[in-house]
Amino acid sequence: MDAKSGREDTAPRPTADDRAQQPLVxxxxxxxxxxxxxxxEVSFSLTPGxxxxxxxxxxxxxxxxxxxxxxxxDSRRGEIEIAGYKLRSNRSKALSQLGIVFQAQTLDxxxxxxxxxxxxxxxxxxxxxxxxxxxxxxxDRIGLAGHARTKVRxxxxxxxxxxxxxxxxxxxxxxxxxxEPSTGLDIATRRWLIEHLHHLAEREGICVFLATHLxxxxxxxxDLIVLDEGAIVARGKVDDVVRNAGATTLDEAFTRLTTxxxxxxx
Numbered sequence: 399m400d401a402k403s404g405r406e407d408t409a410p411r412p413t414a415d416d417r418a419q420q421p422l423v424x425x426x427x428x429x430x431x432x433x434x435x436x437x438x439e440v441s442f443s444l445t446p447g448x449x450x451x452x453x454x455x456x457x458x459x460x461x462x463x464x465x466x467x468x469x470x471x472d473s474r475r476g477e478i479e480i481a482g483y484k485l486r487s488n489r490s491k492a493l494s495q496l497g498i499v500f501q502a503q504t505l506d507x508x509x510x511x512x513x514x515x516x517x518x519x520x521x522x523x524x525x526x527x528x529x530x531x532x533x534x535x536x537x538d539r540i541g542l543a544g545h546a547r548t549k550v551r552x553x554x555x556x557x558x559x560x561x562x563x564x565x566x567x568x569x570x571x572x573x574x575x576x577x578e579p580s581t582g583l584d585i586a587t588r589r590w591l592i593e594h595l596h597h598l599a600e601r602e603g604i605c606v607f608l609a610t611h612l613x614x615x616x617x618x619x620x621d622l623i624v625l626d627e628g629a630i631v632a633r634g635k636v637d638d639v640v641r642n643a644g645a646t647t648l649d650e651a652f653t654r655l656t657t658x659x660x661x662x663x664x
Contacts, residue, residue, distance in 0.1 A: 419482040421446055421495070421572045421605035422467070427476030429462055436462045437628045440476070444573070444607060444621070449599045451616040452609040454625035455656050460609040461501070463625070464577045469493050481572040494522070497566030501578040503558055507551035511542060511561050514550060515568060522569040529568070536564035540594070556587030563594065573605045574598065580615060592617070613649045626656040 422444040429437040437459050444450050454460050465471040467478055469489060478485040483492035505514050512533060519529035537543045540560040550558060559579065566574055576595070580588045592615055598604045608615070616622060622639050624632040632639045632655050636648060643651035 419572075420444065420479075421481050422607065423477075423479040424463075424467070425477045425479075427463070427466060427473060427478065429466060429471065429473045429475075435628055437466075437473075440625075440628075440630055442623055442630065442633060444605050446572075446605050447599050447603040448621050449596055449606040449608060449617065449619075450621040450623060452607065452623050452625060453611070453613070453616060453652060454609075455611055458611075458625045458656070459628040460611075460625060461577055462628075464575060464609060467575065468496060468498055494569075495572040497568075497571035497574040499559075499562050499566050499574070499576040499579050501581050503555075503562065505550045505558055505561060505565075508549065510547050510549055511537065511553070512546040514561060515565055518565050519568045524569055532568055533564075536567060540564050556583050556590075559583060559587065559591065563591070567598070567604075570602075571604070573607060575607045575609075577609045578611070579608070580610070580612070588615070613652055616648060624652065624655050631655045 420443045424443070425441050427437055427440040428435070440459075440463065452460055452463070462471065466473055467480075467485075469485065469492075478492070480492040481495035483495065485492040506517075509517065515533040515536065516526075516529045519532060520526075524532065533546075534543070537546055540563065542557060542560060542564075545553065545557065550561065553561070563576075563579075566576075574595070580591060583591065595606045595608060596617060596619075599606045610616070616636060618636050620636055622633060622636050623630055624639065632643065632651075634642075640646070640648055640651045643654050645651035645654055
């Protein structure tokens with residue numbers, strides 16, 4: 399039963415064995431666009447019930463990494479495992495464990511909010527009853543219960559982003575990936591988004607993986623991976639990353655980690 403809406407949540411729930419697995423493991427992942435190396439030997443694992451921020455400047459390789467994890471790109475070097483399923487050998491089951499919010503908005507503008515969510519639920523294999531109940535629960539949680547029959551084109555940009563987050567959660571994924579999700583959002587919606595993601599991790603045990611180039615979107619309690627020029631230059635708890643960089647703030651640490659020292663003139 400959902401505490402807020404009072405509706406029974408009939409969507410598939412992860413088992414104890416599912417929760418015991420690491421939701422996302424990346425090992426030795428590399429990728430190149432022709433001769434340009436976009437990722438070099440990237441390895442990390444994520445923890446259930448935690449928000450992990452993937453912080454890097456524009457062009458660091460964040461979108462390439464997410465494209466590999468979501469199966470849009472394929473790399474011959476490295477391994478990706480999602481909730482115990484190897485992407486290369488068990489693609490459909492691995493990808494079924496992901497909820498994804500891309501930087502570009504991807505809702506059907508001519509469908510209503512409800513139709514967008516229920517159509518996606520059908521693609522993910524939910525029954526009509528489960529889809530209807532899950533949609534009602536998620537719209538309550540994102541504050542758009544009164545907009546179920548509103549066409550998406552009539553929503554604001556912030557409201558559309560809320561619907562995309564709800565859509566990504568329709569079948570309770572093990573991992574929620576968000577690629578620069580605050581792009582173009584107003585301050586209030588950005589704040590709501592970050593708070594909602596932490597609520598999902600803490601209350602529902604979802605592993606949240608957030609790519610961003612904005613330091614203020616990283617909370618002090620988050621896990622952190624800093625990516626620069628296709629390589630991981632730091633990772634760990636935020637305080638540890640700041641201390642190991644010899645900095646006093648994350649902003650200072652990020653600058654030190656991603657700024658090349660200028661070559662001195664002879």
